[in-house]
Structure formats: structure tokens, C-alpha cells
Amino acid sequence: MTIQRRTMLKGLAAAGVAGAAAPFEMAAPALAQGAPFKIGLMTVKTGPLAQGGIQMEQGLLTFLKEKNNTLAGRKVELVVADTGGNPAGAKTKAQELVEREKVNVILGPLAAFELLAITDYILQTKTPLVAVAAAEDVTQRKANPYIIRPTTTSAQCCHVMADYALKELKFRRAATISEDFAFGHEQMGGFQRVFEEGGGKVVKKLWPPLVTPDYTPFIAQIGNVDVVFSGFAGSNPVKFMRAYADLGLHGKTPLMGGWTFLDDALLKSLGDEALGVLSGATYSATYESESNKRFVAAMQKDYSSLPGGYASGMYIGGMCVESALALAGDKSSDGTAFAEVLHKIKMEDTPRGPFTIDHLGNAVGAVFVRRCERKDGQLVNTVIKTYPNVSQFWTYPEDEFLKSPVYTRDFPVSKNLEN
């Protein structure tokens, strides 16, 4: 017994020494000539956000594998950093990527608060960043010339869904339900604004905490409405839809949501309770484009999973870097020049279709309204309507949109709430 313990200890000690020694093996300084273009990926691989974070990494790895680690004729090198899903961690990891690894561009991070924690640092260090986090103000009231977002703001898809609910489905009374945090507030705010300005009424707004073990008490408050609009993210939609079906509301009161509410990556965890649910997203795994077919096939082959918004966001982020590399040429290593070029890219064949970047850095492209259906035994999100060229400002003039405050729990002001 004693011997066993000692040997175990020795093994652990050796592992400890190896672990401690590793950080000090510094990477050789990159030389300017012929040096690979370095991409830093900020993602989350530990903690509650890890599911989306791992998909981000898979999406980017799929792209780089397809391109054989060469973009626009230049070798690229990938450095992956795990932020742990908190702002201080994001800041530290951004420093690691910029100061130690000297990356040329950062992709990520996942969560809005992580992105907000590093925007000033990105500006200070002149590091171009291709974001996936949806925080509205990063491309609006606090736009940053070093950041582009080829995916969507929080509300971009929700504006569309409100329009669809009003005009196509003729819904007039809606309840909203989403997690009580900024991403939820911004999504529901966007829906409410377009829905109420178009003649609808949001009669109930429910905000369960981020971690809610049982949604039953919230669902019980929904009452008599035409539609329930939801903005849940992570694995919460799965829990919510099950509870919704268990309470007999599935099929009775239609359910709609933003892109995270029925992300394609969630489909494998869902069953009949998701059938007929509508969601608005800038990506669909069923989208018919050459690059998307390649992407979906590769993801299913290598990771046996259907890509959703996070994976496609990073695949498309990689494509943006490739386009910018081709445009910037020799100037790619200059952060400011590269960031400028990133704003000018015009993407044609991508997994989300063609899109451009507006002058504040956000994508202008198609938003898909998708219905969850069962095909050959598998759940899929079928695109039922495409809204082309949707900007983050929806149909509002930019300056008017930017004058109003960012969407919060209390903005737009609710005038139609019923008890």
C-alpha cells in the first residue's frame, strides 16, 4: 500500500513538473518574412457555455482543414484559448493571444459580456476581431473600428420574426419569455418594437433566471395569446420546450424564437416537442449553397454533429479572414489596415449565403424563417421564408435607430401588459 502511494505520488509529481515547465517553453518569435498568419480563437471549453464554445472550435477547424491551413496563399496558424466564460478570463486570454502569441486576428469570443470586456483592449492594441457574440452596441452605439460581426446582433433576427408573425401569420397578441440577461433583453426588445409598431400587442413578458430548474411556473403564467416568442439560449430551449409540451401547450399556442432557441446543433437533443416551432436565424444547416454542403458534410464526418450558429459563425469568420487576406495582401500584418479591409469584404458563397459588412461592422445579409420538421426520421429546420439583405437596423433609418437607447428589460416601454 505504501509503495503504491509513493509511486502514485512520484507520477503525480512528475506530471506536475512537466505541467509547470511547459509554460516557460516560449514560442519562438515569429519572423515577419514568410511567417504564418496567426489566428487566435477565443472560445469557452469549460463551464456551462462549453457546448457552444466547442462548436465554435469545430467550425473553425473544419474550415482550416478544408483549406489545408493555407488562406489566400498564406500559411495560417491557429491558437485556441479557453476563456472559461467570464469577462476577466476573456481579458487575460486576449492578452495571452495578443502579447504572447502575437496573433494577427482574433475570432470569438462567445458571450456578449466577454466581448464587451475586451473591446477597449482590442482598440488599444489595434487587433482585428471577428465576433460571434451578439451584444448590440458593439456594432452600434459603441462601434469599434477593429471589430466585425459576420453573424447577427441579438435583435436582428427578432425584428424579422416579429414582421413574419404580424404579416404572414396575422398574430396580434404575443407573450415573450427569455432568460433575464442582456442577450434576452435585447432579443425580446427587438421583437416587441417591431411587433407593437406593426399593430400587435405584447401582453406578457416573462424573465426566468439563467438557471431555472423548472419552467412550469413561468409557462403557467402565459395565458391567452396567439404566439409565444422566446429567446432562450444554451441548453435551456430543450428544457423549456419539454415543459411546454408537458403542459399541453404544444400545438395549441404556437412557439417562435430567435436563432439560439432552435439552433441546428440542438436538434439532436429534441423530439416531437420541437415540431412546428419557428425560429429566425442567419444560418440553416439545410441552406443550399456549395460551401454549406461541404461544411455540413465535413462536420458530420469529423464530429458527427449538425453545425449550428456557433460552428457556422466561426466557419464564416474563417472565410472573412481569407477574403480580407486576399484583399490586404502585404498589409495583412498591419492590424489597422487588416481591420479596414475586413469592413470591405463582400462574401458570395458562404454557408449563410451572400452578405456584406456595414460601416459599423455588422453583417447585412439574409435572415431565414425556419420551421422545425421531421424528414427521414431526423429533425430539421426547413427554411420557409427568406428575408434578403436584413441590416441590424431592420427598416429604421440608422441615425434614428442609434438615437434610441439599446434594448433592455424596460425599453421599448410596455404599454399593453396584462396581468
Add this chain to the structure above:
Amino acid sequence: MKRRLPSMTAALVVVAAMATLPLWLANTYYINVASQILFWAIFALGLNVLVGYAGLTSLGHAALFAMSGYTAAIVVTAGGAHLLGAVAAIAMTVATAAVFAVLALRATGIGFLMITLALGQIVWGIAYRWAALTNGDNGINFKTRPQPFGIDLTSAPAFYYAVLLVFLTAVMTMAVFVRSPLGAAVRGTRDQPRRMTALGYNVWLVRFAAFLLSGFWTAVAGLLFLYYNQFISPQVAALQTSAEALLMVISGGTATILGPIAGAAIVVVMKTVVSAYVERWNMVLGIIFVLIISFMPDGLVPGISRLVRSMWPQRRSNVTGERAAKAASEARP
């Protein structure tokens, strides 16, 4: 006196090494890691006053840490000067600590832990929900670091030196505190509260003073955290931050000065540096804690010093043994 000489030399060497750190750590990233270790260490030292010396385990210190950062961020964002922000932050935090103390010192042990936990959650809730003041979970961006006496703290080495200065002050304050009558009284209330009462001490007041001192250094650490990250959001006030600081104190060794510093170093290095190489760094950190608790239950620093001491007399007895043998051989002509 002579036996203190080696430890004095060691301390000097360590201080010299820390003072020249930006010279031999060329990469700014590592200088930034060092800065982080130092302000977390100040936080852990502050918490240690309660946990170690007063024997009162608080799980609400992240609230004080965040209170300080938020106050400074709000004051400065509203147009206040950095100095005003810092003074307000520390005053506000010490006042909050006083309120915490009045409420929590009705109990000790688990009761104290639960009350501080609840108070901490209240502050977290305010940071999260009072969006008009705190900007909710989008947090507050803190545009520039302060410039004390016109010195720009933007660069990593400059900021490091500023933190180092504060850190050394904190360590010296702790050393003075431990030797002071107040320090002795605080330890007395931990070990023998009834006897202390019998001796005429106001146990409640002694603990209250310890809470305020702890709150003060937590406030200082919170300020440095804000200056370093230039961003604050409700996560800082969350239970996890309290738990992490508590782990630093316990793993390093409670009621020692070096312990919380060592604990802070372990946690920060794991979180920042090792996490870049080991995906499951959480597990490595867990294993390290389990090892520390299994083999050095009173913490890393007391454990190591016990180890050294257990080897020290051996060597001395060897020396005396040799001398005796030598003397014996000389005495045998």
C-alpha cells in the same frame, strides 16, 4: 536573532526579484500575470484577516471586492476624478463591510458563513438587476487607468510597479497587524472567545475591527482589479469569486502572511498560464487542492515550513555529531 538572518535574506532576495521582474520577464504577458497574482494576493491577504486570524469564514467577500470596483467605475464614468473614485470606492466598501459585520457578527462558524453568503448574493443581485446604475450584465467599461502623480500606468511594467508598491504596503501592514496587540486580540477571540471576554475584551468589537481591516484591503484589491481589467460586470460579485479567494487562503495556509500569497499565485497561474496548455486545467487545480489538503491539511506554506523544520534539526544534530566526533578524536592523542 541569528536564526532570523536566513529568512531576512530570503525576503530581500524575493523582493529584489519582484522589483526587477519586468527586466527578466521580457514578455508583457507574463508581467501582466504577475500583476494579477499581486492584486489577487492582496484580496486573499484581506480575506485572511477574517478567515485566518479571526477564525470567521466569509463567503461574501466578492461583494466587497466588486463594491469597490463598481463604486470607482460609476464615479469615474459619471465624470468624477480618479482620486475621488478611489476614495469613494474605499469609503463605500469599508462602510459596506461595517454593515456586513453588524449583520454577520451575530453568529460565528456556519451561521457567519451563511449570513455573509446571503449578503454577497444581495450585492450580486444589485449589480445584475439595477441596470440603470450598473449597466446590468453588460458591465461597465473603465476607459483609462489613473495617473497617480502624472505617472502613466497604461504599460504593463508601470502598472506592475504600482501594484507591487501597494502589495508590499499590504504585506507590511499585515506583518505589523499580526504583531500588534490588536492582532493578538483577534487571534485570542478566535481561540478563546470566552476567556477573552473574561479578560475584559469586547470580543464583538475586536471582530468588528478585523472585519473592517479585511474590508479595507479587499477594497484596495477591488480597485486594482478594476484598473487592471478596465471592465467590471456582475460576475465579479458572484459566489465563485468569493469561493476562489477562499481557496487561495485555505490552500496557501490560513493565518500566515505568505500562505494567501502562495495560494493566489497557484490559482492565477493555473487559470491563466496552465489553461493555455492543459484543457482540463480545472481538474489539475482540483488535484492540486486535494493533494494539499491530504498531505498539508493546514496549507501549503505551513506544510512546507514544517517539512523544512523537520529536516533542519537533523542537519544540526549531524553537525553537532561531527563536532563531537572531531573533538573526541582530538582529545585522543
